[in-house]
Amino acid sequence: MEPLEHPQSVIVLDGLTLRRFAGEADLPELFAVIDESLEHLRPWMPWVAEHSRATTAEYLATRSEQWENGRDHAYAIVLDGAIVGACGLYRREDGPDDVREIGYWLRPSATGRGLVTRATAALVDQAFRLPGVEFVEIVHDAANHASGAVPARLGFTEHLRRPREVAAPAESGEELVWRLTRARCGASAVAAG
Known part of the structure; x- marks a missing residue:
């Protein structure tokens, strides 16, 4: 695997594309997708x-700087030319430098087709091509079983559970952290190859 300074800006996955957000140009479509998915x-x-339109615009306006400083590599998930969700590879401000976290969401009409699993697998590959990254994590509320199914399918193991302040209506107050190590990912790739 060739090392990268930043993840690829565009990742093509047989009919599915992850692409770096294009700033203001993505505002109308991203806002509409979020609005439909509330x-x-x-x-x-x-x-x-x-x-709101303003918070979506603010989010998109900060993506370029976040990408360049290596803290947040956010992607539009594009299927058949349309944005159907978002995913990203993040470095938490309060976390160690050798860990990256993956987050994701889809519009309801795009769920149940393995799109997030494919996108996450691609981001795992990108993460382990970055210098110094030894661990990739997926963090979600323990009650969010749909989010938890993705790391389970990709060979992540449950790393820890910790209390967390409830911030959204369905949250349980317990956060689940899944982890995949560089060594385990390499072993899986060898076994699969």
Whole structure:
């Protein structure tokens, strides 16, 4: 695997594309996708409570700087030319430098087709191509079983459970952290190859 300074800006996955957000150009479509998905996202995503055209514009306006400083590599998930969700590879401000976290969401009409699993697998590959990354984590509320199914399918193991302040309506107050190590990912790739 060739090392990368940043993840690839565009990742093509046989009919599915992850692409770096294009700033203001993505505003109308991303806003509409979030707007259509509010009831689907509201139980688990605290930021939905603040959803507006202005907050979506602000989010997109900060993506370039976050990408360049290596803290947040956010992607539009694109299927058949349309944005159907978002995913990203993040470095938590309060976390160690050798850990990256993956987050994701989809519009309701795109769920149940393995899109997030494929996108997450691609982001795992990108993460382990970054210098110094030894661990990839997926963090979600313990009650969000749909989010937990993704790391389970990809060979992550439950790393820890910790209390967390409830920030969205369906949250249980317990956060589940799944972890995949570079060594385990390499072993899985060898076994699969």
